[in-house]
Amino acid sequence: MADSSIDRNDTFPKLLIRNARERPQRAAMREKDLGIWQTWSWSQVLDEVQALAGGLMSLGLQRDDKVATIGNNRPQLYWAVAAAQSMGAVPVPVYQDSGADEMQYVLDHGDVRFCVVEDQEQVDKVLSVKDQLPKLEAIIYEDPRGLQNYDEPYLHSLESIQEQGREYARQHQGFYETEVAKGKGEELSVIVYTSGTTGRPKGVMLSYDNLLKSAEFATAFDGVTESDETLAYLPMAWVGDHFITYCQGFLKGFCLNCPESPDTVVTDLREIGPTYYFAPPRVWENLITSVMVRMENASRIKQKMFHYYMALARRVGVDLLEGKPVGTWDRINYAIGNLLVYGPLRNVLGFTRIRLAYTAGEAIGPDIFDFFRSIGVNLKQLYGQTECAVYLCLQKDDDVRPDTVGPPGEGVEIQLADNGEVLYRSPGVFMGYYKNDEETQKTKTADGWVHSGDAGMFTEDGHLRIIDRAKDVGRLHDGTMFSPKFVENKLKFHPHIMEAVAFGHERESVMAFINIDFEALSNWAERENITFTGYVDLAGRPEVYDLIRREVEAVNQDLASDPELAPIQVTRFVILHKELDPDDGEITRTRKVRRRIINERYHELIEALYRGDESAHVAVPVTYEDGGTGVLEGTLRISDATTYEPMKKAG
Template identity: 45%
Template sequence: MSVGFVDGSLPGLLQSQAANRGGRVAMREKEFGIWQSITWTGYARRVRHFAMGLRELGLQSGDRIAIVGDNRPEWVIGELSAQSLGALPLGLYQDAVATELEYLLAASRARIVVAEDQEQVDKVLEIREALPRLEHIVYYDPRGLGRYEAPGLLAFPDVERQGAERDEAMPDEYDAALEAVRGDDPALLCTTSGTTSKPKLAVLSHSNLLSMAAQLQDVDPMAAGDEFVSFLPLAWIGEQMMTISRHVLVGFPVNFPEEPGTVRQDLREIGPRVMFSPPRIWENLVSEVQVMVEDTTPLKRRVQAWAMKVGGEAADDAFEGRAPDGWRRLRRGIAEMVAMRPIKNQLGLRHLRDAYTGGAALGPDVFRFFHALGVNLKQIYGQTEVAGISVLHRDGDIRYQTVGEPLPGMEVRVAGDGEILTRGPAVFQGYFENPEATGETLVDGWLHSGDAGYFDDEGHLVVVDRLKDVMSLADGTTFSPQFIENLLKFSPYVSEAVVFGGEHPYVAGIIAIDFENAGQWAERRQLAYTTFTDLSQKPEVYDLVRAHVVSVNGDVPEAARVRRFLLLHKELHADDAELTRTRKVRRRFVAERFESLIEALYGEDDSVAVEMEITYQDGRTASVKHDLRIERLDGRDGPGGPGAPGGLAAPGGAG
């Protein structure tokens, strides 16, 4: 597969795959516990008919449609159908609240929304009066919608049926529309993560998306027989690049889980060879293993500890280019048999050949954990604006602190101020109807990422943090908050961590516990609690988290050690604008929302009061005050150590 500019369109490649693969499986969806298959021929036919159904509804080239819901064949069919007509699809996160949908639908001026089910339809109907350009809502899960009556509300199969009738009456219309679509035409509106402001709409062409897929294929080839499970939001560029771009380029089957809660079982059944997930998924898997091990027998805990030690030694050998001797290989084989393989099988990772992480920084402890387990996890770096990936680890050349080397065809350099710049065929066309933001981001063909980084002596890119987030302490010490936060999140009892320094004399942080794991820990110790707030403020939980913070302090330079922290009274949540939909911390919003807590961390008090509003079952509300304890640590706390290798640099990922 050659790299660089790739001509043609995504739906055009689908038609080619259908012509070549015909009755082979293109997609599977699990329904009522049974995998239902869709062939390439059936897939292409449904795209053709739904496209003609959209044309029957008046959709024209250049129009926009939005798609919201869980991962289903209908999402992909809807997207490729719109692209067949030269229209622009926009993916929306299924957990977005109505106000978020309103902003994005208004910004894109979408004429049609393809919504999965009653929940999504209700959200769109709630905001419909504010969207005069919205004409139709097409749903593909009819449960609960039988009695709904609203102008333009249609069932997905009905639109397909209308399209089939139109196609029969005018058999050349679809082919003519598809023929008119060119590789450099806009193919997708994709939301940026919105860590510092409201999300922007990046315009990606067919060639942007396919060039990135071809570049990745050049480095890590996939075969048409490889299985892939699509379970992350299709509104995210990382899922788009696998489930659609690379899928139609290579021709491998895509599998859709029955429900979000069945993903683990579905992964075990399918046994995917490739998996791409943001750090939160890998972090959750680590926490799950840690909790499982803690819940087992003392003998199994000892076996697991020994196996992970052996696995860690093997991973270090691989990272440092050392050939293990026969004794080390034997020990690794035993560890694989007695511990590693059962864990990977339980997680659905046993058959993985290539595993990728991107979307945000992944802590080195998590990275090393999976390599100790024998999972070939590789870091990627990129953004929505480069169709997903521009830099990637190569097999046999993986390092904890880096994100690898640029993909073939992509140029990456670091500007004088430390900002990472990218140029190549996958770089986007600009932001939708936002020339000012486009001009600030695209300069002379170079994409300005807003990330700080540098190249090491071996040509690997090291991503430090967002350029705006790199902080300097009062004594001039520079540190990356993200790096410390990732070390803190390695604990199964920590869900999120946000650290601060800036002009302050020391580093301090706010930590949100993992309610489920911390709750199980408390129950095992017969520690009674009622709410998240109650559990987070238990002295025993503070002691648990303190021990972890002390351990983390031993892995960073003394000037950047966490001197004070408090346990937050609530979870950080995207609905409260504290996280993005891809679970990146929105540092500015967190700093504004919890300003009084941050000030208290640098004050003299031992606690800080917060006021919470609670709602009773009868609808009454009341304000309740809580005192949050501030934990103080001596700057020398921690077992000591050489500090973070290469400075406080944190590997980054696709935005």
């Protein structure tokens, strides 16, 4: 038993038992329900997990079975993950906003026997494809509202399953500790399905060793302790949430907080005031948009004060955060700005107690990155992938740069292929893709090197710079290197632009699709007394085109300030009449652009941009909230944007 003893702490259920012993009364999880925060201590979480594990055993759960979780971040769904692992089963988290067909693929491919879901919405989706899931035996729901008249024999409330589990525990004394002790670090811990920018999602198999070794290094690197608090609001199916919230939380014993709903995240963030915060670039972009919208509604005096102190922050804020020397007057003036602007701004955003913040998932625009650091938020970049248990590179507090992701971390080896692709080896490298040996062999070499699919380069002092996805990096007709993501991030820094897609590979110039930020633009339109009937109408208004054109031209001016970037200025753009949507296959659930689908679906619109047409008629398929489909047609205006002569570098 020595190798698999319960004290070995090489699986998350063993860490749960350790936490319940060492810090039984310390808060482990919180959830806001009906406006009130409810708290579970580590000993209470262990009781809940044990009851759920027993209930699953009473339903016939066996080691290596697959248990899906579907829903928003709920303590009960994290319990389900731990309960499955405790009994030697494997959790398979599924994106809660997946359509029924997408959900069916993951549940079927993942050989799922049991589903633990949040509510009626998820029950209905699973039921709609149940006849295509021959291995699915039971659906367990946490929220019973609306389900009273459902009479399927395989449908169970989580409460009833836990009651069965408590009875199971009475009849099988010590079953929980016995099963947990069987677990080993080299065993499969979770199957995380990737977002699939180029095709069907792939199930990434991560072992306990993969996740724990990565988590141990990352938490030691940043000094994460049981006193930290984090907000669990990102999709549970995304490896970022699983790693930060579940893996690091169980390892260090800190508290995870679940918001009441996705709509209350901003309010709940302010109430909790986490010390440790993790978000992909789109969240940071949305936060900036909310700030800019608030300032547009502020008085002229407040606007002037905001812009004055933000200019000061851009000049000296990052240096102060990193402890670098700053002139006495600037230091005093920044302290005043902290009282009047930066402190209140951090408070509004929920960052009053923030000690550590990370962004990952894809490249973040340097303007967005510098904005938060300049107001005193210790935002850093993490580079990694699902296939390496999240982390490859981390940034030290005193060595943070917007254009790199830091040097390779402990135990990580990185090399660049001849075409610039990043290859890596690390303790976190995945076991393989579930039931997909062909893709595993394409991605991972026999000696453990993984093809990241990212194009990168090293700086002279060993920092890794990620350029873009290797398949997306192209060149303009004149040979200028063109990274669409770089241009898109520049555009999305502006508060009225939600999403952008840039084109230019083997073309004379760069063109762009724009998705407006409907909330921000609605606010602006109301102040400007511009009437509109909805998204399509607002997106096509001449006043909106003028506003977006000015923002595109501001990006062009910025690009022109660097002679090497001047050639990738945006010459023409079109505002799309619909948001790019995961349900339509245009972006992933983590909001990464599916460029192949965009290029195919909007081919005629792209050609109209390059032909110099003033407008173009488009008809694209759409998926409605009820799962129905249709076609959205419209004639879209195409606008030119002013480009600027490149500025000469000094000296």
